[in-house]
Amino acid sequence: xxxxxxxxxxxxxxGQTVDFLKIISEANRLKILCFLxxxxxxxxxIWQFLALPQNLVSHHLKVLKDYGLIGSRKEGTKVFYFxxxxxxxxxxxxxxxxxx
Amino acid sequence: xxxxxxxxxxxxxxGQTVDFLKIISEANRLKILCFLxxxxxxxxxIWQFLALPQNLVSHHLKVLKDYGLIGSRKEGTKVFYFxxxxxxxxxxxxxxxxxx
DNA sequence: ATGATATATCAATATAGATTGATATATTTA
DNA sequence: TAAATATATCAATCTATATTGATATATCAT
Numbered sequence: 001x002x003x004x005x006x007x008x009x010x011x012x013x014x015g016q017t018v019d020f021l022k023i024i025s026e027a028n029r030l031k032i033l034c035f036l037x038x039x040x041x042x043x044x045x046i047w048q049f050l051a052l053p054q055n056l057v058s059h060h061l062k063v064l065k066d067y068g069l070i071g072s073r074k075e076g077t078k079v080f081y082f083x084x085x086x087x088x089x090x091x092x093x094x095x096x097x098x099x100x
Numbered sequence: 101x102x103x104x105x106x107x108x109x110x111x112x113x114x115g116q117t118v119d120f121l122k123i124i125s126e127a128n129r130l131k132i133l134c135f136l137x138x139x140x141x142x143x144x145x146i147w148q149f150l151a152l153p154q155n156l157v158s159h160h161l162k163v164l165k166d167y168g169l170i171g172s173r174k175e176g177t178k179v180f181y182f183x184x185x186x187x188x189x190x191x192x193x194x195x196x197x198x199x200x
Numbered sequence: 201a202t203g204a205t206a207t208a209t210c211a212a213t214a215t216a217g218a219t220t221g222a223t224a225t226a227t228t229t230a
Numbered sequence: 231t232a233a234a235t236a237t238a239t240c241a242a243t244c245t246a247t248a249t250t251g252a253t254a255t256a257t258c259a260t
Contacts, residue, residue, distance in 0.1 A: 014127070014130060014131065014134065015127070017130065018125060018126070018127045018130055021121055021124060021125030021130070022125045022247095024121060024199065025118060025121030025122045025125040026118070026247090026248080027114070027115070027118045028248090030114060030117065030118055030121070030198065030199070031114060033198070033199055034114065034198055034199070042206085042207095043206070043207060043208095044205090044206065044207085052249095053249080053250075053251095054206080054207070054208090055207085055208075055209080055249090055250080055251085055252095056248080056249060056250080057207095058207060058208055058209080059208090059209090059248085059249085060248090061207095061208095062208080062209095074207095074256095074257095076206090076257065076258070077205060077206045077207080077256070077257045077258060078205095078206065078207085078257095079206075079207060079208095088199060088200075089200070092199065092200055098130065098133070098134055099124065099130070099133055099134070099188060099192065100188075100189070100192055122217095126217090126218080128218090142236085142237095143236070143237060143238095144235090144236065144237085152219095153219080153220075153221095154236080154237070154238090155219090155220080155221085155222095155237085155238075155239080156218080156219060156220080157237095158237060158238055158239080159218085159219085159238090159239090160218090161237095161238095162238080162239095174226095174227095174237095176227065176228070176236090177226070177227045177228060177234095177235060177236045177237080178227095178235095178236065178237085179236075179237065179238095
């Protein structure tokens with residue numbers, strides 16, 4: 001599924017922006033995005049860094065991934081998550097068109 | 101109360117940004133901010149534009165005002181709300197430092 | 201194959217916050 | 231003063247979603 005689909009084309013810019021904002025306005029998710037800026041990280045590194053239970057982090061990662069803000073790759077038993085900078089920029093740009 | 105107080109200096113940048121995002125990630129509030137970009141508006145114009153009950157709009161306006169994103173001035177029986185562009189820019193800048 | 205490690209999923213609960221309905225306050229007009 | 235208009239407040243309810251606990255799945259090592 002590409003960004004165009006995830007963006008829910010049927011929705012207007014404001015609706016898309018609200019969805020984006022709702023996703024990044026959760027402290028733990030925002031921290032995750034922040035943490036991933038440096039480099040990709042495995043789930044265990046993330047939940048240890050955030051001091052959160054593993055399943056909770058897993059849930060937040062799913063939310064971020066479903067909306068296309070992060071991607072993942074598997075390596076052995078670990079799963080590494082990384083930012084999808086381009087998509088983040090795109091959503092961010094929508095926001096600037098509304099409030100900046 | 102100035103912005104420095106509302107920003108809750110005790111909180112870190114991430115915490116402040118989350119607060120800001122939570123406030124603007126509500127569709128009606130984002131619409132209000134959007135609507136006020138053109139010019140200041142009285143409450144009645146806002147709730148008619150958004151097609152929302154008056155008390156609900158009043159509540160959202162309070163949230164926006166308490167956080168310093170909008171200001172108000174009274175004129176007769178009407179109250180006009182306007183953007184506080186400078187504050188919005190400030191909070192927006194915090195966000196760019198985290199995810200952009 | 202068995203155990204250990206890493207991650208994901210699911211149901212249940214908790215919690216924050218949006219919405220509604222009723223009412224209060226303040227200003228203007230008659 | 232009384233009625234009308236504009237806005238604000240408060241308690242109750244509804245709704246979305248964060249969190250927790252338990253369990254499943256997948257991979258690696260012995």
